[in-house]
Amino acid sequence: MANGAVPNGSAKAADPEATNHFSANNLAPLDASKVTVTLTKSPKPIPPVEELVFGQQMTDHMLVATFDPAHGWSAPEIKPYGPLSLDPASSCFQYCPNVFEGMKAYLGPDGEPRLFRPELNMARMQRSAARVALPPFSPSALLALIKRMVLLERRWIPRARGCALYIRPTIIGTRPALGVSASDHALLYIILSPMGPYFRTGPKPISLLGVCDAVRAWPGGTGGYKLGLNYAPGFEPQKRAAQKGYMQVLWLFKEGEGRGLEGLKVTEAGAMNFFVVVKRADGDLDVITPPLDGTILPGLTRDSCLALVRAHTPSTRALPALPPATRVHAHERTLTVADLVRWYAEGRLLEAFGVGTAVVVVPVGRIGYEVEVAGKEEKEVRDVLLPEYEGGYGPVARALWERVVEIQEGRAEWERWSVSCEEEA
């Protein structure tokens, strides 16, 4: 039901000035130099790596800063990790103007904590916040605060290879009123969680079920932004996929009616970007991912994988783990279920994998898709199967995974992608 669509005094809404909450010049910017620190009196024991479950154990401290339309951003405050206290009418619960980023801190061989291309996370978070009309913030101030938090919590960064400290900067709307309008109050916070290795017992390819009745993102929608609200609609389809024996959803987008598998565009896999590797007639490999058409999250790992494939030639060896004779070509192009089926039938579909911050690169072993079968009421699920490789990863996925991780961990230098937390932002 419409609620407060035109609240009392709504004539003001036609006044452009009145709608721009954030135009006043005297609002305090987010300022990392103003941070205050209150340390916990009871530091927690660090859990052993083998007991870590993704995103469940939090470090000792959190950082918070608040925005109100009269003063702007408050002085950031580092304090013991604990609950947030919020009015039940707050926008974050009612209308969901909530944005986040996923980042990781790694211990370099020098023992220095490092971040991976963090300026891209900051820029994306700025775009995400603007998309849901949250107040603007200084990306360099936020990055400085993240570095400060990582340095403070450095004892929490796991030392084991492939482990990291996961970082979750979040901004939520906190306007405490039920009228449907932009949140002129906000709460920014940073929480951190130590991560164990993604695969406990060695990498295993995952299975995906193509889903097109529930749609993750749409042109003109918000799939290209990192908004919390993009995720909850995926929970129920994910459960249905699991009930059919698939681990994640392959999000499809149906374009046009009656085009069958040709009209089913592949977009993302679970909460990851999706890649395939296809063998060409000349023996070279095409590495393909869908283009950033507004339905695809512009992932950092996606961008990094594309850049490494593009830079890989026999002379630069951007991907040292690939055999020297292997030539790879990166493509951002529309990918359909019909493409996957045809390449599989022709024996040319060599690899499929998902990429993202948490997983880095995860191989896909099986992709289910539903087809209507003449004379049957229920759709049938057919599978596209990927070749099996020793150790789970195909050669391109393995080369990307190893390369990205060694750059992240500071064991290899590439284009200044890995940034020390001790450096000034």
Added chain:
Amino acid sequence: MANGAVPNGSAKAADPEATNHFSANNLAPLDASKVTVTLTKSPKPIPPVEELVFGQQMTDHMLVATFDPAHGWSAPEIKPYGPLSLDPASSCFQYCPNVFEGMKAYLGPDGEPRLFRPELNMARMQRSAARVALPPFSPSALLALIKRMVLLERRWIPRARGCALYIRPTIIGTRPALGVSASDHALLYIILSPMGPYFRTGPKPISLLGVCDAVRAWPGGTGGYKLGLNYAPGFEPQKRAAQKGYMQVLWLFKEGEGRGLEGLKVTEAGAMNFFVVVKRADGDLDVITPPLDGTILPGLTRDSCLALVRAHTPSTRALPALPPATRVHAHERTLTVADLVRWYAEGRLLEAFGVGTAVVVVPVGRIGYEVEVAGKEEKEVRDVLLPEYEGGYGPVARALWERVVEIQEGRAEWERWSVSCEEEA
């Protein structure tokens, strides 16, 4: 970035039983008879009706109940209104599995608090919760709790005509972990806010700007459910419409390319359902609203208006305010910008109005739409203008508005739509 797409131990996700958090038989249901009550020691003064701003002043108490996967629903607790305390990693902030309803309580002429078709709100909330994989609840238990809250807060129901106590039942996901998966913890709460009259200085028609670059809802999306996450993406387009001098957005959905205004389907207006009244060649009136194709919220006021128009014949007089000779025909059919423009050009577009719980019925005076003009870079905005009526409302909008309000307030009986809070659920 993908985050926890396949968290550690994710093999479990392929086990159907493991994914159905809510299948255990021994989970406690939501039980209204278990409610505990702690009254405030400092009741607030009731604000005068003229000082009320929609959704900003809250009553003295709130009701909360929690769900956890080991025990089910807790005993509901009525306690003084105050902040919620939640882990920063909670789903409601990170992935937005948050649902709500908008309802109103009215004082009948007998002084008894009444609700309007509340069983429809309960059924919709149940569907909404299932869509984002929140735990199920008993709709009749929730309704009993809402009635209990209204009776407790009855001194807050404004007595003036057209005023009401706004009720906001809300369920949010509270799983305190960052892995992207369904929230197996939830918090249900009910808050109440007294509402003044919608128009302070007499009804005035609102203006709408047609928007198609940002899309509110899409087939396979969540526009047909009452989810908090449907609203934040509208804040920024709403600001842009206001900057162009329009009070609300008319949400359009572009179907196919190159079809011009014919391809622009009208869906909703701001956070309201949208209606037009068109004069037919035979002098009868067509009352038209878009069909429930998954992109339209199934609004209670929408449904009530359609039912009243359908029931109105010169003999039943479901709409007493319409002149006896007026014949009206309700239609749920696709509505395009081209339709509006054509009917306007032909002088047949008599009324446009938005409907919703907060506003009931609000007249529309002007609808802007953007067109590409040969030789110009910027699109031009053209207006469809609606006839002006004394008192703001056209005859159909006025008849519906008056009728719905008199049924809501218990001044007229219709199909048992108005329900006393003293009745057993």
